[in-house]
Each structure stands twice: as C-alpha cells, then as structure tokens.
Amino acid sequence: MKLTVWTYEGPPHVGAMRVATAMKGLHYVLHAPQGDTYADLLFTMIERRDHRPPVTYTTFEGRDLGEDTAGIFKVTCQEAYDRFKPQAMIVGASCTAELIQDDPGGLAETMQIPVPVIPLELPSYQRKENFGSDETFYQIVRALAAPMDRTPDVTVNILGPLALGFRHRDDIEEIKGLLYEMGIGVNVVAPFDAAPMDITNLGAAHANILMYPEHAESAARHLERTCGQPYTKTIPIGVAATHEFVSEVAQMCGVEPKKDLSRLRQPWWSKSVDSTYLTGKRVFLFGDATHVQAAARIARDEMGFEVVGIGCYNREFARPIRALARDFGVEALITDDYLDVEKAIEDAAPEMILGTQMERHIGKRLGIPCAVISAPVHVQDFPARYSPQMGWEGANVIFDTWIHPLVMGLEEHLLAMFREDFEFHDEAGPSHHGGHAPKPSDAGGPAPQTPRHISGTKMDEPRSDEGSAPTGADVMVWLADAEKELKKIPFFVRGKARRNTERFAADQGLQEISLDTLYEAKAHFAR
Amino acid sequence: MNTPTPVPSGTCRDAPILKERGQREVFCGLTGIIWLHRKMQDAFFLVVGSRTCAHLLQSAAGVMIFAEPRFGTAILEETDLAGMADAHEELDREVARLLSRRPDIKQLFLVGSCPSEVIKLDLARAAERLTQVHAPHVRVLNYSGSGIETTFTQGEDACLASMVPVLPATDQRELLLVGALPDVVEDQAVSLLTQMGIGPIRVLPAPRTAETPGIGPNTVFACLQPFLGDTAAALTRRGARMIQAPFPFGEEGTTLWLRAIADEFGVDEDTFERVTAAPRARARKAIANASEALRGKSIFFMPDSQLEIPLARFLTRECGMEAIEIGQPYIHKGLVGPDLDLIPAGPTISEGQDVDKQLDRVRAARPDLTVCGLGLANPLEAEGLTTKWAIELVFTPVHFYEQAGDLAGLFSRPVRRRALLKLEAAE
C-alpha cells in the first residue's frame, strides 16, 4: 500500500485506451465499473477529440457481483460488436474486474464474433499506463501482422504515436518530411489513425521508425524478430539528434542522407547576441525518459544551459537515465512520487524547470518558470497551431517554448537598469506575460473552487485587482459587509466583480457600496 | 405568490419512469471528495483503492491546486492482494505516517472503492480501530465512494450519512441545513433565514470539526441538494424531522424552500415578504436577463449530477424551456417529489442509463441544449448539438436568489455562443 496524491501515469487500461482511441476501426470492451468511464474525458476534454473513445464499459454494479458479471461482459461485448462493427476488438479488465477474475479474453473466445478479438492482460496492481500502451500495441501487432513481401520502393513504418501524446500529431508530419527528403516512402503510421487492416500490412516495410520507445518498443522488437525489420534507436528531438537520425535512417535504408536545412532557424537564434543571457541558466529536467534524454542534450549543447537535475518517472528506463545523469555529473531522480520531485527541485533551486504538467504546478508554487517537455500534459499543451518537437521545425519550436517563460535578453538589461522603478522591479516577470512571478498558493480559501479545465477560467490569473484599480476606488466607499462578501468571491473573478460593482454604483450616483449594491450590480450584469 | 402553485393533475410525479440498465457514463462517488475536502477544512479523505481511483480524482479535479491537498489514495498493491502483507497493518502504517505529517487533520475519512470492496477490506473495523489509536485528536470515519455502490454526487450523501451516527445529541430546537455548498451561498441562506428570526441554524458538514452540529428529536432539517437521501434517512433515524420543499434553484425554488422553513418556524407573511422581496426582485430580473436566449428552446438531460429534476423545474418554469427527457442516475421521490409536482407531464423521465440508446434518442430529438458529462460534450458538439457539462453545476455557486441569474447563465452561454460564432464560411 502506498499513499499517492498526484500520479504521472494512470492505470494500464488507460494506456490501452490511448492506443484504441488513436486507431480507427478498433473497439475496446472493458470490464469495469461505471466510475472508470471518467477516462473518456481525458480524450474528449484534454485532447479535444470530437469522437467518444471507442470503448464500451460493462459498468457492473455491486449487486451483480454475486451473480453473473461474466454474463454482463458477454452481452456487452456482443452489443458493442453489433453496434460498431469494428475490424477487430480488444478486450480486457480494469483493476476491479481483474479481482473478479472473469477472464474477458476467455469469454470472448467462446462467442461467435466474426473479427479478431485480442485479449489483453494488463496487471493493474503492478504496472502503469505506459506499460499498458506498449503491451496493447504489441498484442495488436502480434495478432495481426505477419511477414509478407516488401514494397518494391523503400518504405518504412512509423511506430509509436498515439492519443493524448505530447505533440504526437505534429511529430508525425516532421518525420514524414525528413523521410520524404531522402526519398523514403511511408508504409503505415501506427497506432495513430491506423485501422486493424493497416496493421496487417506492417510487414511490407523495409524498416521501422520507432518514435516513442515507451509506447512501441515491444512492437518494434517483435517486428524485428518476425519480419526482419530493423528499427531506429535515435529520437530526432534537437538539432544534433535530428542529424544523427537522418544518418541512421539513411544507412538502414541504403539511401543518401539528404536533408533540407532551409527551415532550421534554431542554431542562429541560439548564437545571436540576445541569447547570451541564456548562458549557464540552471535547469532541472523531469519527465518521461525519451523526452528527458533529448532535452538534456539540447539544454547543454544547443542552448548553453547548465543542467542541475535529471530524472524520469518511468522506471522501465531507469538505467539509461542513470547513465545520462552520470554523464552530466548529477544524480538521477527515478521516482513517480510528486513530492520527491518537488523536494529535489526545491533543493536544486534551478532558474527554470523543463518538466510535465506536474512540474508546471511545482514551478507555480516555488515561483520558478517552467516549460513543458513531456507527458502528462494538459489542455493547453494541445495547441491548435502546428507545434512539433521532432525534426528541424521541432528544434525551432523548442527554442521558442523554452525561452518563453524567461525574461528576454534585452529586457533583462532594462530590468537591471530600472531596478527601483515600480514597473520594472525584480518580481515583475517577463513583460510578454500578463502575469507576475506566481506567489505560493494559500492553503484555505473559499470552497469549493472551480478547477481550471472545468470552468475554462484561468486559475493563475494575476491578482491585479488588489490595490491597483483606480476606477472609482478613490471616491467609492465599500461598506464592511460588502467588502467581506467581495472577499468570498473566488480571486480570479473578484477583480471583475469589483469593477462592475463600482461602475454600477457610479452609474447610480452612489458613493457607498453596500451588500445590496453588490448584488444589485450582479443582477444588473447577469447574462 | 408565496405558496406553491401545484398543477392539479398530470405532473411528472405520476409520469411513468423509463428505467434503463446498460452502460452508464457517470463518475463514481469518489468524485465528491473534490468539493468535500474544500468544505471541511480540517478533514482528510483517504481513498483505499487502486491507481484508477487516484487517476479519477486527479482527472476530475482537473488541476492541482495544492501540492498536498487534503485527499489522497492508498493504492493497493500486489502484496496487499496476495495476502502477503496484512492490508490492515499497512493501512495503520500509512495513516500514522499521514497524521504525523499533517497535525492539522482532525477528521479522517477512509473512503472505500471498488477494489477495497471486492476484496472485502473492512474499513468500518479499520475506522473504529484507528479512532481508538488516534483519539481524541483525530476522529476516523468511513464510507463508500465506490463505483459499484455509488454514482457521482452520491459520494457526498455517503460521506454525510457516515457522520450522522457520531453527531452529539441535543434537545435544542434547531434548524439544520444539510449539504456542502460554497461559503458564499451558505452565508446567504443563513442570512435570509436569520433575518426572518429563525435560529439557531447549524450546517452539516461543518467547516471545522469543532463546529459539529448536534442532533435530536427537536431538530428539523432541510436538504440543500437533491442527492442526500441516505443522509436524510440517517438524520430521521436520530429523531430529526425533514422539511420537504422544492430545491432552492431559481427565484421560485428558493422562495418555496424558504417558505417551507418559514412555515415550520411560524414566520408571518409580512416578515417573509420584507426579507425576501428585494432579493426576489433581483433574482427575477437577473433570470429575465440571462434566460433570454433560452426561451422556447428544448433541453435534454443525460443522467449525471442528480440535480436534473430540480434544474428541469427551474429551466421549464422560470426560463421558458421545454424539457424533452429528464434523466437521473436514480430517482428518490422523497426528495425530488415536490419538484416533480411542479413539472407538467410531458417530458420522458428516465432513471439509470444505457448510454448508446440514450444518445440515439438525443440524435433523434435534436434538442437545442443537451446537459451531459464531460466525456460526451465534445462528441455531441461535433455532431452539431449544443451542450452544457453537468459537472460545472456542482462546482459553481448556483443556489438561492443571488445566483439564480448565474444558474440561467450557465445554460444560456453555450446557446448564445452557438448563435455568435460565424465559422462555417471559414471551414
């Protein structure tokens, strides 16, 4: 038993959902209680998917337990097939169903479902989300792919991108671009947008591009064994890594390592004088192993930062991360305990954090700027614009993203010059952000508060309302009761409430604001 | 106008209920912890469950407001299940560690989950044992928030019900308000009732353990939320008496709710009028503003928060909407009966869910607005249907007069947005 507050990874069946949701024509029947359907919102809200994940949950209840939960599974499975007519199905259990031991795979086998039904064994009490995605993709490939004739021209498969991945959608385009420049065709991209029929064609490629080892290494190894396809080991994140990736692919496929560098701006941006201020910035890296490994190298060799901390949450990759940390002369932090990470960052006192959604919150609490480099990520990390991490454009994007939380060179210069000026004081923060360096959050406050993605309201908006609203504040008197009431309003809308009320009072020719005025104004502005 | 105006015959109370049993797309009762832990400031909620339970809490909270919030999950591991470790000993150890790190905790809830219930981990026994160990500083209680026993808001009911047996006894004539509402709303309710001369007023759950209300044969109570059936039953068993009324949503609901309490305490018509006239007028005005976009529009409620029936009453009677289907996870007529009485027969009343069949009904009816969970909202929008996420209704202050306009606004915003956006030409 282990007390957990926030987790980097969900349970393994969420990994399976990430594979299923990325694919087309595949359906997942999950033996699980109703509450587990929360996982749908990860895809529909955080990633803004416009379809429900292709998952049917059995949603058995307590009263079913002594009776026929296996029967419920079979009915659900049959109805899901009849309704969705998928090309293939995956079936499995969530943590609760694992305990009842109904064996969804075995049950499905006894049914007359005319498409391949692939059973998943995902031990919920030992493994986590990334194991779930890797294992699920491997099982699908194992069941559906087989050796076959190669395409006459050189083609490769692109393996690993899936749903809820950090910039997977755009990384695929970058990889396709790099391949195109070398004259290499793409046979299948999977799981992203692949149908089970496409999986059966994997064997036709000459090699595999393994984009994200945490999601597809087992499948890549399997294809190497069964179909004789070699797979790439370099992750093309960063300028140097992308050059190495092109060489590796060229050699693997026996083509010229042709590349078009006309779009690559990162090296000049990094050399130009404004970037001098980046020199020796102390950064702390934490995230999934793939992205941390790439980020460490970029930070040191391509940005000129000093790396003061390196760690990852997926233990499967503890060994390479330890080796990397040794190389950088720091101690590796391998943990999935958020409080350990916070402690390590506090101790290292970096000037910037490169991390996940979790580290963004740590940064907020400690007042340290943070850029996100890895899953788990939140709704703001699924931008509408093209924003890859891999390839030449990825290098450009990373440069911009990492310096965004920092104060720019010219600006830093001004800050030093006008140190005493109220607008330019140390804590003013970068001028291209409306906000200030965040203050540590308070422990109490009004209850319940609306979490961000639920209200769409920014929780971290600056408290610019306090003390800085000249509108009417000098002439208007807030009576104690009204002032008290105002304090009960969540801080992120308090400024607006104050301004509206004062405007309303001014329009009415009032000089004092009472509790009633506050609510009259609220009613007046209600929309 | 202070008395209910019941429709003499043909209300939704007697309408046949469409009972559905299939896949449900509703959170489990663990979700209530997200707002309960904010309300009870010296309580900690320890879920005994799996990584899924921890992930649900994290996903429902959506954002990590605190480094160490007052909830957490003791994740069962292989060793606990295989009987290699005594789960009770493990739990004792984790609790001792937690309480030594968090001396501010006075009340600890052990919250059962599907896994803890399936392996029959006896949390009641654990709570008793841990209360003895950590008394008098900390009181340990337990309830189930599991998905096999509870849906979404039922978790709050289970939590409050678990507190009732340990409430101190009192013979005082007191009014108890039951339900965890944002402070700003709770204070409004207390203030209105106090102005009518009603008191003393106590609240369950109390913000701090020290303010725990007493209970006895002279207690009368009113529920603030329509999902507190078990809590109401537990309070009744302790001798308290429930005041039945429609729920305080909108001007009408708030007035009827206050009126029922005022009648119980013998408040005269003039006093009631004096106290409520101004806020009522404000509420009407705010609703009129905010509901403009809703008049004549149709609405479909997927089952989710258990607020569906009272909200349908508000939206049909005060905002001019027409309900097509009103679904609730379960229907407790002892609580929502007065609201059903006020909705004229017509809409389908459904209980439970078979989500794919229900979505077929939504697609056939093409309502102007569909109230649903977060998993369904974007997919329905992508089909051209306007939606309102139900979860916001339990996170946002929506009760009583001063919030009536906001409540209408929650529904009108998506409708107005759809009318505003001119995106088609750009596509």
Ligand code: SF4
């Ligand atoms: S449904 Fe059960 S297993 Fe799933 S999150 Fe809720 S309590 Fe945990």
